[in-house]
Amino acid sequence: MNETIYMSIGGLPALAVASLVVIKPTRPATLAALGWLASIGRRVWWWLVLRVTWKAVAREAGLSKRRTKRVKRMGVGEESIEKWRDPRLKRVKPSAHSVTLKVRTRRGQALADLEAFAPKLAATYSADAYRVYPPKRRAGSTVMFELVMRDLIKTPSVAAMPEPRMQTESVRLGRRQSGKPFDLQIEQRHTLVVGASGAGKGSFLWGVVGSLAPAIAVDAVRAYGIDLKGGMELTMGAPLFTKIAVKGEQAVEMLREFVGIADERTEAMRGHSRNHKPGPGDPLYLLVIDELASLTAYADNETKKEAERLLKRLLSIGRAVGVVVVAFVQDPRKEVIDMRGLFTQTIALRLRSAMETNMVLGDGMAPFAPAHRILKGAQGTAWIIDEDGSTDRIRADYWSDELIRRIASLYPADPTAAPGAIAPEPPALGGAA
Ligand SMILES: Nc1ncnc2c1ncn2[C@@H]1O[C@H](COP(=O)(O)OP(=O)(O)OP(=O)(O)O)[C@@H](O)[C@H]1O
Ligand SMILES: [Mg+2]
Structure with missing residues (x-):
């Protein structure tokens, strides 16, 4: 199930494109509206996928910790219960081309362990690139991951004539x-x-x-x-x-x-x-x-x-x-x-x-x-x-x-x-x- 979700993270945009083909819009206003809808849909989809799969991904990547507790139950005797501690996904913020996650370490976890998780995270969600940076607040226990889902710098751009003003800084x-x-x-x-x-x-x-x-x-x-x-x-x-x-x-x-x-x-x-x-x-x-x-x-x-x-x-x-x-x-x-x-x-x-x-x-x-x-x-x-x-x-x-x-x-x-x-x-x- 999770694999299907990860693999289909780009599925919704594809659906939007398919709908464009089916509807065959001709007017620019209709095209713009459909483009806007596709963009909203993509963001909602990314948000959902990240929220739903976060814990499973963190566990598979070895970021979470499993504890087994033995508890006494009346009439049953002893029973073991499993409890997971996961790093907390505090915020998921999608933009037109990327998703930014704010994650807090779980108890007993080093910030460096969380930071080292970035390549696994990017590969899991098929991101073109990623970036890790500290948040403005609580930088000692929290880290920001930016997953670039659509690479905006894939195509080269050409330099222009510099503006005719003195600039040295x-x-x-x-x-x-x-x-x-x-x-x-x-x-x-x-x-x-x-x-x-x-x-x-x-x-x-x-x-x-x-x-x-x-x-x-x-x-x-x-x-x-x-x-x-x-x-x-x-x-x-x-x-x-x-x-x-x-x-x-x-x-x-x-x-x-x-x-x-x-x-x-x-x-x-x-x-x-x-x-x-x-x-x-x-x-x-x-x-x-x-x-x-x-x-x-x-x-x-x-x-x-x-x-x-x-x-x-x-x-x-x-x-x-x-x-x-x-x-x-x-x-x-x-x-x-x-x-x-x-x-x-x-x-x-x-x-x-x-x-x-x-x-x-x-x-x-x-x-x-x-x-x-x-x-x-x-x-x-x-x-x-x-x-x-x-x-x-x-x-x-x-x-x-x-x-x-x-x-x-x-x-x-x-x-x-x-x-x-x-x-x-x-x-x-x-x-x-
Ligand atoms: N910003 C760019 N965007 C797209 N293509 C580029 C860009 N910069 C360079 N290229 C292409 O890559 C080629 C090699 O670039 P460049 O000569 O700058 O490499 P270099 O790192 O200086 O290599 P060397 O160490 O051998 O001098 C260029 O001829 C050009 O075709
Ligand atoms: Mg050179």
């Missing part, structure tokens, strides 16, 4: 799995983006640099780039960058310059302000590193050591003084993971194993932010950890080469802004290290 990168927009904070943050080859790191890179273009044009942001893969990626939008380093020595030089800027700013700001606020002429320095591993793993020993030392220093001192790093990497190897703690936010695109997910997002995170389960065809999809510690799945908008070139020609960086630039011109690809 955060950038709009794409959508959350709830369909709401996803903004990434840039000021006061160092960002690490990890994802296998072809996972869509480029969408994040251009989402950051392209969205900051209007600020770059008025010198409120100065973007510098390190691209030791021959400048393949960054050259596309070269005019947006004040400098691009394509060789190991240039990269080390650039890191040294960044540490110098951060030191100077720290000195100048000491006693006046604790956080730098960028503006035209007093820019946010943004260092974009495509393939961090090429700097810390593949380069020759001397370059590697110096680069690592400088980068670690930059990551420790730059954030508050308006010198931030956004780094991209394919492979969470040891050298990169050593530095992970110095980055203040991490984005995990498609990874190759649960072990990699744990290495990137933190020990034990694989069940809550399963980046290794992202499909190959869902490029630009990633898991993040929000400020409150909860996880969320996001998808970045796709940036076409043409859009990048258009933005770069519309909002080029001021070439006079950085005296002594290494490579203000697009570097020749042949000059790669």
Whole structure:
């Protein structure tokens, strides 16, 4: 019976579609009304299924506890009665695409046991994805599960031209799995983006640099780039960058310059302000590193050591003084993971194993932010950890080469802004290290 109910959780919407076919509505108003009815029906159905099957699912998943009590009955002698203790389903809230459950631990149960139940719950109800997060109240004993029944970020969306206004605090990168927009904070943050080859790191890179273009044009942001893969990626939008380093020595030089800027700013700001606020002429320095591993793993020993030392220093001192790093990497190897703690936010695109997910997002995170389960065809999809510690799945908008070139020609960086630039011109690809 329960199996039938779980399997048929999507049955009602199918019924609604069937009724549309039978009724053959032609007027838009009728169509809208039927769509609305189907949506209401779906929510009621989800609510019912969850309420009816909750205890059985919790018991089968090993979340509940059975106690056998022996009681004395007059005339019968001793009798045993079975009693279950289940985690309490406090609320079921369906929306147009998902169902949110609020669950309280049973007596003697750890919150972590309940949280670890999320993958089983999602599989039981055939959810496309799930999310676990703390509620606003009673976060010590209660947990929220969001089961995504219809994946709103399954289809990719394309980035649009950024609005022509100076924006430095955060950038709009794409959508959350709830369909709401996803903004990434840039000021006061160092960002690490990890994802296998072809996972869509480029969408994040251009989402950051392209969205900051209007600020770059008025010198409120100065973007510098390190691209030791021959400048393949960054050259596309070269005019947006004040400098691009394509060789190991240039990269080390650039890191040294960044540490110098951060030191100077720290000195100048000491006693006046604790956080730098960028503006035209007093820019946010943004260092974009495509393939961090090429700097810390593949380069020759001397370059590697110096680069690592400088980068670690930059990551420790730059954030508050308006010198931030956004780094991209394919492979969470040891050298990169050593530095992970110095980055203040991490984005995990498609990874190759649960072990990699744990290495990137933190020990034990694989069940809550399963980046290794992202499909190959869902490029630009990633898991993040929000400020409150909860996880969320996001998808970045796709940036076409043409859009990048258009933005770069519309909002080029001021070439006079950085005296002594290494490579203000697009570097020749042949000059790669
Ligand atoms: N947000 C997106 N939505 C849909 N498709 C995308 C998105 N981002 C990238 N793609 C597709 O995936 C392909 C690979 O993306 P991208 O070059 O950004 O990967 P990458 O992670 O940078 O890989 P590598 O590490 O090899 O450079 C792109 O050519 C594009 O077709
Ligand atoms: Mg790339």
